[in-house]
């Protein structure tokens with residue numbers, strides 16, 4: 001157990017903080033590419049996962065998608081918080097569970113510095129994905145975890161929160177406040 005913990009800590013100790021690209025960069029508008037099973041397990045992408053986790057933590061984000069570090073891959077990471085472990089999500093498919101309704105969610109985006117916006121999110125979603133070991137997962141996310149996953153999933157499809165704000169409300173919702181969670 002101690003050895004495993006040391007290996008884990010040393011792998012993150014070597015992780016790099018990657019530059020985050022911002023709105024206007026073409027990678028943020030691209031449809032990201034799925035990874036094959038060997039690509040998921042490749043040393044290059046395993047390091048990318050560690051680097052993304054490190055980058056998310058250092059930038060105080062709750063989530064980070066690969067396109068935000070200029071890698072057009074269908075992959076994102078989500079921070080751990082009480083009751084929810086650190087989650088690595090690869091090749092996700094989301095089913096929006098409309099029966100559980102939508103909520104207003106105030107979000108910041110690491111790729112849109114200094115701004116936060118109120119957008120509509122589904123309360124509950126069903127997600128299938130692969131973890132960093134290439135294991136298939138089928139889970140329901142709800143609450144804050146569901147919100148983060150929807151934000152990050154949009155990044156994989158070239159969608160940013162500015163696209164989701166209703167036009168008439170844009171100026172009202174587009175504030176300079178930065179206390180919203182960063183994703």
Ligand code: ZN
Nearest residue numbers: 109110111183
């Ligand atoms: Zn974002």
